[in-house]
Each structure stands twice: as structure tokens, then as C-alpha cells.
Amino acid sequence: MNKPIIHPYIPIAIGVLTVGLSAIFVKLTTADAGVIAFYRMFFSVVIMLPFFLHSYRKELYRLSKRDWLLxxxxxxxxxxxxxxxxxxxNYTSVASSTVLVTLQPIFALTGTALFFKEIISGKMLTAVIVALTGSIIISWGDFxxxxxxxxxxxxxxxxxGFITAYLLVGQDVRKRVSLVTYTFLVYLVSSIALFLYVITIQQPLFSYPASDWGWFLALALLPNLLGHTLFNWAIKWVSTNVISITILFEPVVASIAAYYILxxxxxxxQMIGGIVILTGILLFVLDFKAIKKKLFLKKA
Structure with missing residues (x-):
């Protein structure tokens, strides 16, 4: 596997910052959840389409049935x-919701151990527990x-659970498929699925205020095209566990944004929890790098 042009942790950090604004944008809209999700994905596909058709459309012919399916x-x-x-x-606070969504390491640890046979050390597990503890502390007053x-x-x-499953599937496909092609296909399928969902439950697709359309576009540009695309790029070079543990920083970003905007x-x-989360992230990343280095030296 070729060496990445920049260290994977840099785009992961940028991705966490942009994804952290997602809950704020959603809170500021008046549309239903399905409609917000649809326009987030649809606008992302529309923005990506010219670039994809110009530079990556030929890759579609080289995809295997497995790649299409996954x-x-x-x-x-x-x-x-x-x-x-x-x-x-719509039912709980930004802090509580983002904390629960970022409990991905619990799911990711199980998934990568079962399906990818990745090594989970005792120190890594401890780091996850530390970070999860910080997440719980952040939103303790909101539960x-x-x-x-x-x-x-x-x-x-x-x-x-579903975002972790999405990342686990992507970890397999991204080893063979380029970032742009994989992201475009995933976003396209997601848009179609969301469109069918909205139509089925008869949620209106139009007649929203101008501000809502602005938030729809912001969701597509920042958390989606920048944030999740960076995660998809990084997942070729790092484990799902690394991304999952780093995303625990999202509640910190969301809490700060909610303070100023909402x-x-x-x-x-919440402040103490943020420090605990960062400690857990640091412990996890350092131990993960140490394990990878030992494996590399052993193979050499």
C-alpha cells in the first residue's frame, strides 16, 4: 500500500471538526429528518457529479460485483x-445525541475483531473506556x-450502530476502489434510498424557507463532502477503530457550537469530559501506532 501524501490523522481531525457542526445545522432547519437527510446526500451527489464524470467514470467498469454490492x-x-x-x-439534546452517536468504538471493536481479525490490546481497550467515560461526562447533565x-x-x-457498519463495509471496499468513486456511489445509493423513504412516508420535498435550503447545502458541503469524504480517504490507511475513537471529539465540537449558536x-x-476524551484518544492512537510498528518490524 502506497504511503499517503499527508498524515491520515490530519484529515481525520478536520473531518471531526466539520462533522461536529452537523447536529447544529439539523437543529436550525424546520424540515423533517428524512427530508434533511435526503437533501444532504442529494446536493452532495450533484456537486460531485461533474468531477466524477470527468475523471472517474471509467472506474465503474472495473468494479467487481462484490464492490457494487458492498x-x-x-x-x-x-x-x-x-x-x-x-x-x-427532535427528542433529545445536541450533547446527548452526539455522545450516543459517537459511541462507535464499542461496535467497531467487535466488528474489526470478528471480521478483520485486528489486534485489540488491553491498552487500546482501556483508552476506549477512558474516552467513552469522557463522552458520558460531557452529557451527564443532559441525560x-x-x-x-x-x-x-x-x-x-x-x-x-449503522454508521459503524457503514465504516466497516467501507474499510473493505476502499482497499480496491478510489475515494471519489466509492464516495460517489455510496452517496448516490444513499440519496436514492432516502428519496424512496421520503416519498413512501409522504414527507414534503419543497415549500421550505430559504434558510432551510442554506442549511441543506451546508450539510452537504461541510460534514458530507469534507468531513465524511476525509474519513473515507483515511480509512484506506488506518483502522476503523482509529476513526471511531477520534470521532469521540465530535461532542466537544457540537457542545461548543451549541453554546454560541443555540x-x-x-x-x-462537559469541559472535564472534553479533557478526558482527548486523553483517551491520545492513549488509543499512541498504542495503535506502537502495535503497528511492532508488526512491521516483525515482518521485516
Missing amino acids: SSIAGIFLAIHFILWFESL RVSGAALFGDVLALLAC QESISVS
Whole structure:
């Protein structure tokens, strides 16, 4: 595998910052969850289309049936993730929702161990627990034992499972397919799935205020085309576990943005939680790099 042009952790960090704004954009719209998700994916496909047709369309002929199948599955998983997560924001707070969605390491550890036989050390597991503890601390004041909040929390947790499945599938495909082609196919399938969902449950596709269209476009440009595309690029060079643990920083970004944009206050527990999360991320990344270095030296 060729060496990447820049260190994978740099685009991952940028991706986390942009994805952290996603919940804010969703909160600022008046549309239903399915409609928001559809336009996020649809605008992404429209923006990518000219570049894809000009430089990458020939790659479609070289894709195997397996690549087509897995890319389609990834697109459907991504669509379900957005529907569940955006809907959860109607019932629970930004902090609670983003914390639950970023509990991906729990799912990713199991998935990569079962399907990719990746090594999970005791230190890495400890780092995950530290980071998850920080996530819980961040939103401790927002967790509410009530019907609506609990329902929103469940939706966010389910969304977490589907985004992890999306990343796991992508880890396999991205070893053979270019970033642009894979991303375009996944976003296209996701758009079609979301369109069918919106039409089926009869949610309106038009008659929204100008501000909503601005947020739809912002969702496509920042979290999607910049954030998730950077994750898809990085997944060729790093494990799903690395991305999943780093995404735990998303609640920090979301909480800060919610404070300034939505006037949601930031508590002491959220600040402490942010420090704990960063500690967990650092421990995980350092141990992961150490394991990879040992394996490389052993093979050499």
C-alpha cells in the first residue's frame, strides 16, 4: 500500500471538526429528518457529479460485483444512520445525541475483531473506556429519564450502530476502489434510498424557507463532502477503530457550537469530559501506532 501524501490523522481531525457542526445545522432547519437527510446526500451527489464524470467514470467498469454490492450496502447503512440520528435530535439534546452517536468504538471493536481479525490490546481497550467515560461526562447533565428523551437516546444509539457498519463495509471496499468513486456511489445509493423513504412516508420535498435550503447545502458541503469524504480517504490507511475513537471529539465540537449558536450552556462536566476524551484518544492512537510498528518490524 502506497504511503499517503499527508498524515491520515490530519484529515481525520478536520473531518471531526466539520462533522461536529452537523447536529447544529439539523437543529436550525424546520424540515423533517428524512427530508434533511435526503437533501444532504442529494446536493452532495450533484456537486460531485461533474468531477466524477470527468475523471472517474471509467472506474465503474472495473468494479467487481462484490464492490457494487458492498458500496450499495454502505449507502443504505448511511441513509438509515442519518434518518435515525436526525430524528433523535427532535427528542433529545445536541450533547446527548452526539455522545450516543459517537459511541462507535464499542461496535467497531467487535466488528474489526470478528471480521478483520485486528489486534485489540488491553491498552487500546482501556483508552476506549477512558474516552467513552469522557463522552458520558460531557452529557451527564443532559441525560433525562423521560419518555421523549429516552426515545431520542435510543434512536441515537441505533444511528451509532449503522454508521459503524457503514465504516466497516467501507474499510473493505476502499482497499480496491478510489475515494471519489466509492464516495460517489455510496452517496448516490444513499440519496436514492432516502428519496424512496421520503416519498413512501409522504414527507414534503419543497415549500421550505430559504434558510432551510442554506442549511441543506451546508450539510452537504461541510460534514458530507469534507468531513465524511476525509474519513473515507483515511480509512484506506488506518483502522476503523482509529476513526471511531477520534470521532469521540465530535461532542466537544457540537457542545461548543451549541453554546454560541443555540445558546446551550456548557457545564463544568462537559469541559472535564472534553479533557478526558482527548486523553483517551491520545492513549488509543499512541498504542495503535506502537502495535503497528511492532508488526512491521516483525515482518521485516
